[in-house]
Amino acid sequence: MATATSMRLPWRAIVRSVTTRPTTQSIKTPPAASIPQPFTRRWASDSASNTPIGNEFASASLERAAATEIEGTAGGAGVDAESHNASTITTTPPSESSPTESPEQPRRETVNPDTVRPPRAVQAAYLRPLRRPATHGLPVCDLQLRSYSVRNLEFFADFCLRAAYYLGLPAFGPIPLPRIVERWTVPKGSFIHKKSQENFERKTLRRLIQIKDGEPETVEVWLAFVKKYAYYGIGMKANVWEFEKVGVGRTMDAEMEQMRSEVEPTLRQFAFKKGSAVEDKVLELINRGDFKAASGGNAPMIRTPTYKLPKN
Amino acid sequence: MSMFRAKRLDLGCFVNVKVIRDHTKRKVFAEHEPERQALRYIIRNLSLPARTRAQAQLQLAQMHCYTRPTQIRNRCIEGGKGRGVLRDFKMTRYNFRMNALAGSIPGVKKAAW
Numbered sequence: 001m002a003t004a005t006s007m008r009l010p011w012r013a014i015v016r017s018v019t020t021r022p023t024t025q026s027i028k029t030p031p032a033a034s035i036p037q038p039f040t041r042r043w044a045s046d047s048a049s050n051t052p053i054g055n056e057f058a059s060a061s062l063e064r065a066a067a068t069e070i071e072g073t074a075g076g077a078g079v080d081a082e083s084h085n086a087s088t089i090t091t092t093p094p095s096e097s098s099p100t101e102s103p104e105q106p107r108r109e110t111v112n113p114d115t116v117r118p119p120r121a122v123q124a125a126y127l128r129p130l131r132r133p134a135t136h137g138l139p140v141c142d143l144q145l146r147s148y149s150v151r152n153l154e155f156f157a158d159f160c161l162r163a164a165y166y167l168g169l170p171a172f173g174p175i176p177l178p179r180i181v182e183r184w185t186v187p188k189g190s191f192i193h194k195k196s197q198e199n200f201e202r203k204t205l206r207r208l209i210q211i212k213d214g215e216p217e218t219v220e221v222w223l224a225f226v227k228k229y230a231y232y233g234i235g236m237k238a239n240v241w242e243f244e245k246v247g248v249g250r251t252m253d254a255e256m257e258q259m260r261s262e263v264e265p266t267l268r269q270f271a272f273k274k275g276s277a278v279e280d281k282v283l284e285l286i287n288r289g290d291f292k293a294a295s296g297g298n299a300p301m302i303r304t305p306t307y308k309l310p311k312n
Numbered sequence: 313m314s315m316f317r318a319k320r321l322d323l324g325c326f327v328n329v330k331v332i333r334d335h336t337k338r339k340v341f342a343e344h345e346p347e348r349q350a351l352r353y354i355i356r357n358l359s360l361p362a363r364t365r366a367q368a369q370l371q372l373a374q375m376h377c378y379t380r381p382t383q384i385r386n387r388c389i390e391g392g393k394g395r396g397v398l399r400d401f402k403m404t405r406y407n408f409r410m411n412a413l414a415g416s417i418p419g420v421k422k423a424a425w
Contacts, residue, residue, distance in 0.1 A: 148419030183423055184398065186405040200412050201423035233418070281350035286360075291367050 129161040134170040134212035141211040141219045142239040143226070144177070146204055149233055156231040157207045167222050169214045177206035216242060316340045316378055328392035337383045344379035348372065 117123065124130065143160065147153040157174035164171035183201045187194055211219055223238055230236065244251070256263075285291060316336045321327065323335055354360060354368035377383060386397045388404040396405045401417060412420045 182400070184400075184408070184420075186398075186409050188409070190406040198409060199423040200409070200420050201425075202419040202421070204419070277346035278349040278353065281346045282353055285347075285350055285354065285368070285371070286364065291364055 129158055130165045131161070131172075132165060132168060132170040134172075136213050138243065139210055139212055140214045140216070140241055140243075141223070143209045143211070143223070144237050144239075145174070145207045145209070146235040146237075147233050148202065148204060150205055152231055152233050153205050153207055156234050157209060159229070159231070160209050160226050163225055164209070164211060164222055167218055167225075169218055169222055170212045171209055172212060173209035174207035175210070177208050179206070180204040216240075313376070313378060325389040326392050330394065331387055331392045334385060334387050337378050340376070340378040341381055341384060344375065348375065348379060351375075 145153055145157055145160070147156075154174075161171050161173070181201060181203050183199060185197050185199050188196045188198050211222070214222070219240065223240075226236065313336070316339070317332065318336070318339075321332075323331065325331070351368045351372040355365050355372065357365070385394055386399060386402065387394050388397050388407060389402045390407040390411075391404055393404045397403065398405060398408050401408050401411075403411065408417070411417050413422075
């Protein structure tokens with residue numbers, strides 16, 4: 001009999017528990033004629049009234065789903081099956097006992113647990129993530145996940161792989177990278193007593209997911225998606241490689257020639273960054289009265305050197 | 313030094329005279345860092361006249377001690393102590409231990425190997 005705990009179980013488990021209900025158990029008893037019709041009906045209504053409301057709803061909806069599935073597959077075969085076919089039962093729930101069922105018309109159900117299966121997308125969630133094969137094997141993106149908890153890390157790595165599959169990216173991994181172990185040893189007490197100490201540690205777990213042969217835009221979409229649904233307690237970092245055509249050197253040289261006017265003044269400033277606060281300060285200091293006086297700037301016959309002139 | 317100190321309390325952690333003082337020193341240092349670096353540059357620049365460089369040396373030596381980076385000392389955010397502060401957690405060893413045992417520091421556990 002289906003219990004309330006079956007609500008927590010995955011889809012297939014619920015199906016199994018539904019099949020063990022008395023109504024459906026009667027399928028396995030071979031002679032259908034031996035079970036009187038009102039008897040099964042009463043049994044079904046009893047079991048439905050005993051189960052909690054949420055579960056009753058779930059099982060009812062499941063039955064309906066199963067019925068539609070079977071109708072699709074073996075609808076032509078069952079003509080008037082309740083008289084001669086053992087695996088068919090008409091469940092006409094009495095309208096006063098189970099209000100959740102629709103009272104308009106008796107529904108014909110053929111429940112065969114072997115043929116019932118969840119949709120493929122739902123089924124895939126319980127299996128290992130699907131992968132796409134790489135054609136060239138060129139690494140395009142390395143995503144590193146870090147966390148202190150294995151559980152979250154494994155879960156999120158799985159999520160990333162699934163996302164990559166549905167975006168059409170060939171993903172490899174999760175490759176477990178070496179753990180980072182940090183340790184601290186501190187005295188137990190707040191004062192002296194160095195002899196009694198305590199050790200603490202923090203282990204950072206890492207996983208690497210590598211994308212091969214991906215389009216740069218798709219990889220960016222994947223990274224954005226993964227970032228959007230970032231999981232708690234997990235850090236991420238990505239290395240992305242871009243590939244150029246043959247003859248990069250020539251194009252880079254041409255770019256350099258174009259940028260020369262912008263780069264040259266920067267390169268001349270070897271000491272500090274252009275427009276930094278220090279640069280302004282140096283000029284300001286050097287042009288200050290006391291500095292000029294110190295270098296004899298106020299004395300006659302001494303010209304102001306060019307480097308001391310203010311910028312504007 | 314009171315002239316550097318903020319008129320209103322601008323700290324959120326454990327507050328103490330020494331903590332406030334250290335905080336003030338950090339702010340003063342950050343404010344005067346370009347000036348210090350400029351003076352250091354003038355002192356080391358051999359293309360400048362010796363007298364200018366000597367003047368810069370004097371200027372640098374005369375700057376307030378709060379503008380020196382060496383005045384800054386890491387303090388415990390939980391108790392304001394200046395010694396035995398773990399850089400990773402900004403806490404004294406004892407406060408670190410208490411927090412680690414309570415599980416407040418992510419990922420830190422008692423080690424056994």
